[in-house]
Amino acid sequence: MWALDNRTPYAADSGWLRDPSGAEIWVVAVKATYDILPDGSTRLAAQQPPVHSGPQPHPGLESLCYGTDLGPSKAATDILLNGHAYAQDGQPVSELLVGFKVGNLSRSARVHGDRQWQHGLLFASIGPAEPFLKMPLVYERAFGGPEGDAPAPQHNPVGRGLVADEAGRLWLPNLESIDQPIYRQDDRPPPVSFGPIASHWPARRRWAGTYDRHWREQRYPLPPNDLDPRHWQLAPPEQQVAGYLRGGEEVVLINLTPPGFAVGGRLAFRLPRLTLAFQTRFEDGSRSISRSVIHSLILEPDFPRFSVVHHMTLPCHPKVNRLDRTRISEKRRPLDPPPLPVPQEASI
16 A cells, blocks of 8 residues: 555655645655766766655755655746855866856856955955865855844845854855845845755745644644745745746756866756656556656756656545555657757856
């Protein structure tokens, strides 16, 4: 009962959720992971990372490396990036432009070496940046800090720039918006990072609904009636693709791969086209055929690799205890287009 018959080479897992009325929903997630080669071609990774049933933080940090792959249905594909900014010529740099493009969506940031505010007689100024070879792209390096009484919706509670360290030094963020750089100590720019946002941070918590006395007496343990589905999105709003990715989209990475891997620090490739079929069989002999949508694209240029998370839901409240198994199979498609030509300039 409740088994998976996975006939693909990809990682898969399943679980149960409840809809707003409390009815059971069968959820299956398939995570297909591919290596990226220097010529822009891709191949199935020998080791397929697992489907995550819960959030996974970066080792030693509070920010998330991965969110859950088995959550409720989302209205958009989350594009997530785990990795570093890399100086490409083997020489340390004090600042660097990084960015990525997936289909029509693009996002970039300016990455600085460690900087701190220097206090003069009349005003504070930004000190020189320390050169670096690589910089982690995590929320701990973006603008933010411990929450105040009324944090802004985009507040990053683990960042830097608001609170001095134990030595009294006030560090500036390493990751900065290109359009809203910091000039003054009272500037409050939006945090810039590319990974998943924790569900209890303000950016997602504001969509979680109202947990008050009425909820405890009338709705518990179901979510509140005013929960907004945007709460389930893991990525920053700038990294959400409404209508979902479909496969075949062009991806471009700038200064995100280790030195020497990509010409000029620019790596371009296409997402594979993958069609999955889900056949669910019940003990009464009935069957249900389902299709999936792409919930997440996880870019990990350090390897370099990427994972595409396909997500399927099947409401089956009347037959929850009769669900026997879901068979996952892959429908073969025509060959994908050839690899993109290797570019000569690092630009998106």
